[in-house]
Amino acid sequence: MSRHSPLLTTTTFPYRLKPLCCLTAPSLLLALAIPLASADTMTQAVLFALEDHPTIQASIDERKGIKARVRDARGGYYPRLDFDGNYGRERSSNPSTRALEANAGHHNVYLDRQESRLSLTQLLFDGGRVSNRVDTRQAQLELADVRLEATKEGIILQAIEAYFDVLRRDEIVKTSQSHLRYQQDLVDKIKRKSAQGVARKIDARQVEGRLALARSEYDRTVGDLTDAQSSYERVIGRPPSGLEEATAIDQSLVPRDNATALRMAMVDSPIINSIQAEIDVAKNEYEETRANYWPTFELELSGTENYDLDGVPGRNHDAQARLNVRYNLYNGGSDRAKVLAALENMNRQKDLLLDSKRKLTEDIRLARTAYEVALxxxxxxxxxxxxxxxxxxxxxAQYGIGQRSLLNLLDVEAEQYRAHIAHINAQYASYYAPYRILNSTGTLYEYFIRNEETQVAVSEPAVDNNNTQTTESIDLSDNTLSEEGFNSDKEESSN
Structure with a gap:
């Protein structure tokens, strides 16, 4: 494989992106601002996806909303200051108005009524309703953080898949193009021999049919590459440009066995942490519903300033300091029902945690198996x-001396083409598989963003007992009917 994909390269990329945590703030901004006219590394593609993906932005917006609700819940700890006021025309007829001599014989008094009231209320005790509501919102905020992390993990895996898919499809297009050139050369040679009377016309028709099939296959692979580029743009947020060749992941960063991967997942997996956060939310909601069993105590300081009330002219003023108690004695069983519902929700989340652990164990085993099989x-x-x-x-060579038929040559070329396509697909499956393991353990984000020692590997891959990889790339770029040699300039990823 060439250093850069010929169908995608516009300019070369002379350096490799450092891990994010190794960059200063200005250099990080510069790295993120590198134009797409240069060759894109997989690390760059991941950073672009994390920066612009709408799903991540939606998760961030959700977190901001939950953070505001935490502040809203904490407002219950603070005093409440209320002002009430009104003004209007009032007609009064009551014993006080009728007793006034000036209104003898008149039952109605018309005055401009004015009222104002200022009160300061401080919650003293509510059975833990406010504190548990705050804890619930805080647990929801932590849940939003975990979900954001899970979203990033998923987007990174999608970005890796899209990156590899473009390179894989590009290689297949080049292989198909080489196959098409070979068929075209064969057609030209057979036609020349037919014109010279050396080859039969039916041989020319036979190779023309294979040429048409090769042309159809080439058109299909070009269409597949276009689809892969569209998927890349959807995930990354910009079209592919000069993607660097696929390389193997540093195998020291991949868990060495299922047990190690599972231990890592129990700590780092967003799936497990998400369910744990859901349990915390459910516990606090349960405690919040139990607050309905307790009375509420509030301290209230208030003062009023009123004029011309109830037909009696003049100013009315009072000030109060009082303790308010409110205790619901019966509510039709609603409070108990809410407690039971919250309790069952908490039990449900615990059951989901057990199920998630089983699924995670299965995912890790499947990813490990896919890794080993791909290698x-x-x-x-x-x-x-x-x-x-x-x-x-x-x-x-044998066909040239008459020991093989044209059909033999066409069939072996078709087999050679299929074999190379199968190798390309297997090779990229081996590149992609270890990232699935990191995703299952919840460490894929850390691999790209947080690990200071992690860099995209450029050493030759293949697997031996020392966890090293070497890959031999099969070169089909020559369109002649003679030697099409092999080189070993392409690296292969371990799964």
């Missing part, structure tokens, strides 16, 4: 592709 398949299919290429070259 084995890549090695086998690499040998298959090399063998198929050597067989085709041998058939070419």
């Amino acid at each position: 084995k398949r890549e090695a086998s299919l690499r040998e298959y592709a090399i063998s198929a290429k050597e067989v085709r070259e041998g058939y070419e």
